[in-house]
Amino acid sequence: MTKLVLLHKPGSPYDDEPDAVYDFPRAYLRAVEEAMGDWVIYYEPVKAGHRGYFAVARISRVIEKPGVPGRYLALIEPGSFLPFDVDVPRLAHGRPMERALSEPDGTPKRGGVVQSAVRRLPEDEFAAIVNVGLPEDLEEIEARRYDPARSEVDEPAAAFERPVVERLMRRPYRDVAFRRRVRAAYGYRCAMSGLRLRNGGGRPEVQAAHIRPVLHGGSDAVRNGLALSGTLHWMFDRGLISVAEDCETILVSRNKVPDEVANRLIRPGCRLLLPSDPRDAPHPNNLRWHRENVFGQGIDGSDLPWG
Structure with missing residues (x-):
């Protein structure tokens, strides 16, 4: 299985509903098929908006788009889509979050793979993006949000690093x-x-x-x-x-x-x-x-x- 970044533009002419289905051309079929059963991160390109990486979901299966030769639909597993708590910019300290988008000196690439609608994403980069968009301690952040006295009195919880995917599926x-x-x-x-x-x-x-x-x-x-x-x-x-x-x-x-x-x-x-x-x-x-x-x-x- 393979993790991916999927580009999504608001107002796209394609049949994209990020929490249900992703519409893509044949050129990306192999990569998307490799991702069946695995996780993807949605990304809004710079020219379309400011969100950057904004949500995560899991692909359940891929089908041909009915009546449209050469196009396919990646069906999103029900209950897997989750928007990020904070949108994640494509650059961190001036360097792309995806190494594939970096020049050898770390500066952002222009054109080419940057414009690809579907990009493979290494496990460590997937975890790094998710950990920014959906912090591991989000539940504790929310619990302390309106109770500053609690953060002053309570002892900090023992550190426990829960695997990213396990966290994404916890109700x-x-x-x-x-x-x-x-x-x-x-x-x-x-x-x-x-x-x-x-x-x-x-x-x-x-x-x-x-x-x-x-x-x-x-x-x-x-x-x-x-x-x-x-x-x-x-x-x-x-x-x-x-x-x-x-x-x-x-x-x-x-x-x-x-x-x-x-x-x-x-x-x-x-x-x-x-x-x-x-x-x-x-x-x-x-x-x-x-x-x-x-x-x-x-x-x-x-x-x-x-x-």
């Missing part, structure tokens, strides 16, 4: 990474109430909700998340509220949610608050799944707190 670690990115994308505001509440210690009260649960094929992409208050998160998971086909109008199950409750909890106009970066906006396919599989289904009105 508690992934939950922390997902929560941090989703809440930041929405500016720590609830997407449905518009409120940005913090407790006495400055900790945001807003939660990160998966639109399509991981157990039902959803990913940890920001586009599969909504920042919601605790009550609205509960209502969303139980199908009492959802988002319409326009990806902005908030839907309410009016036969189960009294108007006075909806009016108190949801922002005027029932319009979803969207992230400032459109790349983080909820994906229409995820919202459609929620409407068709969760909204208005499976909850007995007698069990509702206002029933």
Whole structure:
């Protein structure tokens, strides 16, 4: 197996959905086939944006693109995609993170392999990039984020170096990474109430909700998340509220949610608050799944707190 870097440009004309599928030409088929079952890192080229290396995922299999001779699709293993906590620039101290992109003197190359959409990535470089984008102690960073007194009093945890790939698959670690990115994308505001509440210690009260649960094929992409208050998160998971086909109008199950409750909890106009970066906006396919599989289904009105 082989690890890869995959170039992804926002607004690409190809059928790229980083958490689901990567569209590529025949020229890269051998390299991508070698990577089946292994991990890849997504990279946004300089001319397309500023993110650099921005996410990790694992390829499950490769198929021919239906109806398009000479193009192929790398299918991403469900539940493997994870955005980096911080985007990783292509240069570290003026030198490329990938040795293949360096001249003998360490300066960046121009043209050639730099422009390749698919690049093989040695294990040590994969680990180095992931360790910057997703720090090993991310869970501890989050735990201490709003509790400075804890860092002063608690004894430091014993050092334990967990293998990178093992860390990427741990659900508690992934939950922390997902929560941090989703809440930041929405500016720590609830997407449905518009409120940005913090407790006495400055900790945001807003939660990160998966639109399509991981157990039902959803990913940890920001586009599969909504920042919601605790009550609205509960209502969303139980199908009492959802988002319409326009990806902005908030839907309410009016036969189960009294108007006075909806009016108190949801922002005027029932319009979803969207992230400032459109790349983080909820994906229409995820919202459609929620409407068709969760909204208005499976909850007995007698069990509702206002029933």
